[in-house]
Amino acid sequence: EKWKARIPRAQDAKPFSDLKEEWNDFEEKAELLIRYGVKACSFTFGLPPEETAEKLKKSGCFLFGTATTPEEAKVFEERGMDAVILQGIEAGGHRGSFLPVKGEPALGLMALIPQAKDALNIPVIAAGGIFDRRGVQAARCLGADGVQVGTPFLLCEESSASPAYQKAIAESKGADTRLTTLFSGKQARGIVNQFMKTYEADEGNTLPYPLHNTLTKPMRGHAAQSGDAEYMSLWAGQSAAKLEGPTDVRTVLDRLCES
Ligand SMILES: Cc1cc2nc3c(=O)[nH]c(=O)nc-3n(C[C@H](O)[C@H](O)[C@H](O)COP(=O)(O)O)c2cc1C
Numbered sequence: 001e002k003w004k005a006r007i008p009r010a011q012d013a014k015p016f017s018d019l020k021e022e023w024n025d026f027e028e029k030a031e032l033l034i035r036y037g038v039k040a041c042s043f044t045f046g047l048p049p050e051e052t053a054e055k056l057k058k059s060g061c062f063l064f065g066t067a068t069t070p071e072e073a074k075v076f077e078e079r080g081m082d083a084v085i086l087q088g089i090e091a092g093g094h095r096g097s098f099l100p101v102k103g104e105p106a107l108g109l110m111a112l113i114p115q116a117k118d119a120l121n122i123p124v125i126a127a128g129g130i131f132d133r134r135g136v137q138a139a140r141c142l143g144a145d146g147v148q149v150g151t152p153f154l155l156c157e158e159s160s161a162s163p164a165y166q167k168a169i170a171e172s173k174g175a176d177t178r179l180t181t182l183f184s185g186k187q188a189r190g191i192v193n194q195f196m197k198t199y200e201a202d203e204g205n206t207l208p209y210p211l212h213n214t215l216t217k218p219m220r221g222h223a224a225q226s227g228d229a230e231y232m233s234l235w236a237g238q239s240a241a242k243l244e245g246p247t248d249v250r251t252v253l254d255r256l257c258e259s
Contacts (some may be wrong), residue, residue: 055213123145156246184216
């Protein structure tokens with residue numbers, strides 16, 4: 001009730017569902033991947049059930065899991081994943097963390113890649129803050145077998161990111177992003193805006209994911225429609241400041257591959 005009173009438009013939010021309900025159609029989704037012969041599937045926020053992972057693998061689907069610590073990477077390997085995505089603290093969007101930690105659930109890629117690489121026997125893919133060839137080379141130097149890139153694609157003409165969101169990324173400076181739980185109840189990296197500033201002191205007092213996400217949905221939807229960047233989630237990684245738009249997917253890929 002406290003958050004409902006503070007978050008704009010939260011009164012219009014749908015009734016709460018819990019994580020269990022969110023999982024209702026999980027097996028159905030897995031069956032669709034098998035039926036349509038999907039060749040790759042990536043998991044985040046935790047492990048898929050053992051049986052589901054086995055079924056998908058048998059169907060020829062290449063499986064990825066998102067890990068934020070060497071320990072999470074190891075349990076993904078043990079669950080039969082074909083490769084692990086190492087999500088560094090630099091990465092935009094939600095954190096895939098799912099195991100308890102003593103310290104922060106967020107390592108920089110510089111520390112994470114070699115630790116995970118040495119502990120695993122499957123390929124590791126580095127994700128977070130990479131936007132050009134230099135990042136790819138650095139990740140490979142540290143032991144990564146590949147990279148995953150998200151934020152640079154948001155400024156592409158092929159992206160469905162709203163103009164206000166794209167403008168916020170294009171105009172952002174070096175340290176304009178931070179981790180927040182204020183939009184969904186789960187840590188995610190985005191460009192700081194008015195909503196994040198207003199409730200900064202309440203980081204950590206949010207409802208758990210996905211409940212908080214449900215409460216902010218009408219506010220985020222309205223902000224997206226009206227082009228108001230101050231009340232939408234501006235998910236972006238630490239590469240945001242180096243990005244210029246408009247661009248396209250070919251150009252982003254060329255920058256990553258150029259020698
Ligand atoms: C807007 C946005 C949405 C994302 N959505 C997902 C998602 O649904 N599933 C997922 O596994 N990762 C998601 N990611 C994370 C990316 O797959 C990738 O790991 C990350 O963007 C890499 O860091 P970078 O943004 O600094 O390039 C998202 C990232 C962004 C920026």
